[in-house]
Amino acid sequence: MKPNAMIELNKVSKHYDGTIAVDSVDLSIKQGDFCVLVGTSGCGKSTTLRMINRLISHTKGQIMIEGQEIMSFDPQSLRRRIGYAIQNTGLFPHWDVARNIGTVPKLLGWPKHKIQARIEELLELLNLPYSSFAHKYPSELSGGQAQRVGVARALAGDPDILLMDEPFGALDPITRESLQQELLRIQQQIHKTIVFVTHDMDEALKLANHIVVMDQGRIVQQATPYELLLNPANSFVSQLLGGEDRGLKQAGLMHVADFMKTNRTMTPSDHQLAQIKPDDSLRLALSVMLWHQQEQLIVMDDNHCVGEISLQQIIQAKPYADHHG
């Protein structure tokens, strides 16, 4: 067993009378990892996730959390230390937002003032002002707001592990995009171990530092997003990666700042060139070039020029092997 593995699955299987949903899965997730299980529907990714908090009991193998077999815990106390967020939010419609978020702290028997403080802290973290949201009911929230509350509720008991089962699956693309950004921002602040299930490879590439591709109950490949893009294990993985679209997906993971030519001062002719920010992706830079029909862009950071990037530099960009998080 690896020393700093937060979650460890050893030859874990799940059989449902005759059919095999998950087949001998080995998986090790480190403390602070953002691990995304990705695959088509029915591939066993959700089942794998739900076995970790014992919502589904595994048939064979071992699941360890911090080195302890999960069957040695009482299921309720196990679940109370693992955050859980799901696609349809599962918010309790008869409780207001504050009470929904306070669910796990209350189950854990926290004192009232501590629960209250935690609710305020989490609403602030999720950009939901306490005064206008705490006493709303789930039916009064938009899809995005409801899912923010769902994430806040999952974090409420300050768990080390966060399980998320397609949490953004039902949202429109714009809301999904902003919630993904927010989740990355939050993860940088709180460093939880996150296990995230999705069928959307773009989402996986964007969020994960550890992608696990599953098919028919087995793990097909696990790698960092870059490795996955560079060396897909088989045609199934490259198909999931979008085939010929891979180039763009890869460019979407690389930042302008890492490839631009720096030490450049503005010249009067630069005003005709389109601009881009250093933390934008190469994919966006390419799109801006196509749109403006220019082979060169000015990189601007807070209204002053920090460099330039050319089509040539984008095409020759070599993905950094181990980065992103």
Next chain:
Amino acid sequence: MFRLGIDKVMFVLTTASLLSLILLDFVSLQPNRILPGTGHSIVSSVGWGYALLIILPLLFNLFLSFSFRKASSIQRYSFQLLMLILVFLFMPMLLAIFATQHISETQIHARTGLGSAFWVLLFLTSLSLIELKQKLNLSRLKICFLIILITFSWLFFYITAQLDTLAIVREYTARSVQFQQAFRVHLYLVCAAVMSSIVLSTLLVMLMRRHHVFEKAIFPLLNFIQTIPSLALFGLLIAPLGYLAANSEWLQSINVGGIGWAPAMIALIAYSLLPMVRNTYVALNEVDASVIDAAKGMGMSPLEVFLQVRLPLAMPIILEGIRITTIQAIGLTAVAALIGAGGLGNFIFQGLGQAAMDMVLLGALPILFMALMADLFFSTLMSLFSHQDKTSRESQ
């Protein structure tokens, strides 16, 4: 732009009320219980002066159902509501005035029968009230207040003995002891039947949730019972219960027999089970699976999931089942009078036998009142549980 809008519902209701007052008898003067009375229109009964107390507010409402300019409709509806309340308050007063004008103290058998215009007016103004309640979005509390206000105006005229000549009051005074007794019996039967059904259906639902095979047996049985006509079921129970009672002293000692409270209670419970079991079972099963999944995933124990999530979310539909059952039991208990169970049905069937309509009313009106109160009680209780409904209503 000048545009003549018209509130069709209020216009029709008010016009019909006015027409009924003009064309139909408001009250009738009966020399005694049996002889048919002589009808009086509202004007001939109390004279124009008093008749205007009701006619004027109605005319005003008719006028208000046209909107001439963009006056606030809330104001218009509030005025209409005020006028309706006046109509309701003046109705007992007119009856009292009619009595003092037409019946002297010596005519101890003479009585005021309520004419068709009175009932039509009562019906139409109640409809208008419901219409305005929806338009003004009145809260339940305000409705309760209105009902209490109107009830008090009737009570005031009753207690001050001004309604003593009213036929239904005459019937009541002649049988006040029996009435109170019957009312109590009726209430007890309904409460006991509903309570036992709640306990029984809870047990049945628990059984069905534990073992799904029972579902296949219980629902067809309950459905079958529901198809038996109530009178037939009462009749069917006479023989077996009579036999049991004849062979058991204990049963005799608690007054169980082929007729009386026992068969009534059994039949009432049997009819109550289907709506209650069905609503409870369906409500508990239909709770959103993702909510239950989340509750489990948060680490709630099975009991916590049930008590904190499943039950409260199912509560509005469970209460709806209890509401239907209670109202149904209130009505069925009237029929149970036929097998000697007592209750307000006694007056209905006696009245029918003696062709004394006022006596039928003495039984029927309290049953109606009881059903309305039960409805109000349970819908208030239901609204406490449904936050989703509350918010959707507010946003309308």
